[in-house]
Amino acid sequence: MQVIYGVHPVEEALKDGGKIEKVFLTREGGRGSSREIAELASRRKISVVFTDREHLNTIAGTRHHQGVICICEEYQYFDINAILGSCTSSKNTLVLILDGITDPQNLGSLIRTALCFGVAGLVIPENRAASVTPSVIKASAGAALHLPIARVVNISKTIDLLKEEGFWIYGADAGCGEVLSSPDYSNHAGIVLGSEGKGIRPLVRKKCDVLISIPITDSIDSLNVSVAGGIILYEITSHWDTLKIQGERR
Numbered sequence: 001m002q003v004i005y006g007v008h009p010v011e012e013a014l015k016d017g018g019k020i021e022k023v024f025l026t027r028e029g030g031r032g033s034s035r036e037i038a039e040l041a042s043r044r045k046i047s048v049v050f051t052d053r054e055h056l057n058t059i060a061g062t063r064h065h066q067g068v069i070c071i072c073e074e075y076q077y078f079d080i081n082a083i084l085g086s087c088t089s090s091k092n093t094l095v096l097i098l099d100g101i102t103d104p105q106n107l108g109s110l111i112r113t114a115l116c117f118g119v120a121g122l123v124i125p126e127n128r129a130a131s132v133t134p135s136v137i138k139a140s141a142g143a144a145l146h147l148p149i150a151r152v153v154n155i156s157k158t159i160d161l162l163k164e165e166g167f168w169i170y171g172a173d174a175g176c177g178e179v180l181s182s183p184d185y186s187n188h189a190g191i192v193l194g195s196e197g198k199g200i201r202p203l204v205r206k207k208c209d210v211l212i213s214i215p216i217t218d219s220i221d222s223l224n225v226s227v228a229g230g231i232i233l234y235e236i237t238s239h240w241d242t243l244k245i246q247g248e249r250r
Contacts, residue, residue, distance in 0.1 A: 002074050003056065003134050005056075005065035007033045012142025014040040019073040023048045024056055037068055042152035045236050046070075060134070075132045080147040080158055082122030084165050086148075092240045093188045095162060097123045097169075099155050099204050100195035101225060104130050108139020109226035111147055115140075117233040120149070125155050129195075159207040162190045171200050171208030172232060174222040180212050185236050204240040 001021060004013050013020060023041045025034050027050045035158050041048045056065050087093040096114045101107050107130040114122055130136060131151065137144045142174065152158045170183065171192040192208055199207070202224035214223060214231055223231070 001071050003060055003069060004072055004137055005062065005069045005134060006138040007037070007062040007066045007071045008067050009134075009140075009142040009145070009153050010037055010070045010135045011040065012042065013072055014046075016102055018143045018145070020044070020046050021071040023051050024048065024059060024069040024071075026053050026056060027051065034068060040135070041070075043115055047053050049084050061131075064138070069136075075137070075144070077132070077151045078121065079191075080121075080123065080152060080161065082149040082182045083148050084149055084161070086120055087165065088187060092185075093165065093167075094119045094236065095121050095123065095190045096229070097155060097159065097162075097190055097192045098125075098129065099192055099200050100125060100129050100198075101193070102128070104133060106130075106133045106196060106224070106226045107132075107145065108136045108141075110229050111136070111140040111149070112143040113226065113230045113233060115147045117230075117237050119147065119233065121150060123150050123152055123155070123158055126151050126153055130233040149219055154178070155201075159190065159192075159204065162188075163209075168210065169208045170187050170232075171205055171211045172218075172228055173200060173205070173211040173213055174228075175213050176211055178210060178212050180214050180232060180235050183210055183212065185239050189236055191229075191232055191236070195231075197247045 004010055023046055038048050056069055057063050060069050077133045095117050111122060131147060132144050167188040167190045169192060192200055214228060
């Protein structure tokens with residue numbers, strides 16, 4: 001079992017339908033979001049315990065729980081083949097590949113952004129990278145409970161698998177690739193984002209079909225990885241929306 005904390009993550013956990021053992025709320029939590037959470041738990045016949053904030057600090061291992069905690073089943077990663085199986089019914093599918101993102105806040109933010117832009121699944125490596133933890137679930141505002149996430153041994157081999165399924169792989173490389181708006185993105189797209197400090201690793205970089213960059217001013221050399229991810233996903237999905245509208249008008 002694991003702990004999930006924060007108002008939105010616990011709400012999403014309750015809505016998701018997964019196994020939840022117990023919900024903890026602060027004693028003063030009888031208003032607003034806490035009341036709604038208590039009602040959601042009651043409808044699912046889940047035990048709700050009212051306690052003090054210090055007790056919640058101990059259970060969550062943090063003070064940033066917003067007075068709301070639930071004890072639920074461990075997070076279950078998806079198999080990459082299960083994610084690819086969902087791509088067969090769509091002409092344009094996005095998969096986000098994170099090559100060594102280590103900051104839980106960045107991972108959580110990217111998960112939330114990916115879900116907002118309709119990404120089919122997210123891929124992270126097993127080693128030397130952040131995994132889906134309670135802090136990541138909170139940073140994603142519960143989005144991690146709804147987005148398929150695969151944790152793989154080898155990112156390069158996973159890229160090979162995606163290519164076999166018709167994906168073009170676009171690697172984000174600040175200042176070294178084509179301008180973001182240049183490619184036509186006409187097929188399934190796998191977007192690779194590198195680590196916060198070193199970027200995409202050399203071997204993974206070689207696997208990319210196209211390197212893309214976001215035009216920025218000379219006053220700074222790069223964007224935060226979660227911000228860059230949002231810009232790239234917006235550009236690609238906007239491009240697909242435009243092509244769809246043009247196709248419908250013909």
